[in-house]
């Protein structure tokens with residue numbers, strides 16, 4: 001994104017519109033309208049919202065082209081139905097909006113973060129703000145991760161299996177809700193998912209991983225604890241490296257070397273600096289939300305891979321923003 005492509009006023013308008021759409025989505029307005037045309041008063045009552053606030057919000061959503069007004073009733077436009085309301089639509093992309101809206105709060109703290117050099121509030125799921133809100137934070141974070149488009153997940157799995165067609169086992173480090181482990185399972189692999197203990201407890205229950213015979217879960221801190229013993233054919237770090245400092249990334253990748261053998265594949269899916277148009281912006285999200293996170297170049301990854309015994313690096317664009325880096329143990 002280049003600032004000069006848009007006027008300042010246009011950027012302001014887009015930001016306000018996006019925040020409104022995310023808030024309407026998080027308040028269940030679009031999904032409630034799936035039931036059919038509804039008046040503002042009915043909708044407010046059904047969603048337990050303020051009638052005044054709802055009456056002010058809906059005409060703006062109509063102005064954005066997301067709702068149509070029919071007499072007293074509001075109804076979804078086809079685009080809003082597909083992208084924001086109907087989870088069974090292939091174009092549905094509202095799953096991550098509550099997390100995006102939550103992150104927006106952190107953006108408003110950027111002036112303080114620029115002085116502090118790190119988050120001024122704890123990043124979920126690291127906060128200590130009581131077990132109920134902690135669970136809510138984990139739920140929002142996991143829903144954001146699980147909202148990844150199926151097409152991207154499939155491209156990731158295919159990209160990895162192209163490098164290791166005979167793979168039988170995968171270690172999904174920082175696997176979160178397990179959507180990628182499940183995609184491997186569908187291809188006949190067995191998966192081991194490691195994440196923080198409280199996250200594993202949550203996803204075992206809420207995402208049914210405990211009952212999934214082909215997926216073993218393990219709670220632990222991969223920066224401190226040993227990673228599950230291998231050898232694994234594939235070790236995946238998807239959206240994990242950007243949460244770490246360079247030193248942490250290097251030592252985690254070193255641990256990956258210890259649970260793999262010749263021919264095993266390491267795979268990193270992330271926003272790669274110098275290739276992803278979103279990498280510099282996403283580094284700011286990590287500055288706001290994590291003590292050490294950042295985004296890194298292909299060259300930095302290659303250096304870490306080589307030290308851990310992985311070579312023959314290949315890069316695949318999963319979409320314009322996200323890349324998949326793969327390297328093979330014992331090569332190059």
Ligand SMILES: C[S@@+](CC[C@H](N)C(=O)[O-])C[C@H]1O[C@@H](n2cnc3c(N)ncnc32)[C@H](O)[C@@H]1O
Pocket residue numbers: 125145146148173174175176177194195196199220221222223237238239240243
């Ligand atoms: C951004 S999410 C990525 C989830 C999933 N891999 C994906 O691509 O959607 C990062 C995950 O790493 C986990 N994580 C972060 N630091 C960790 C640590 N030190 N030990 C274990 N898991 C960690 C988080 O709990 C979270 O589930």
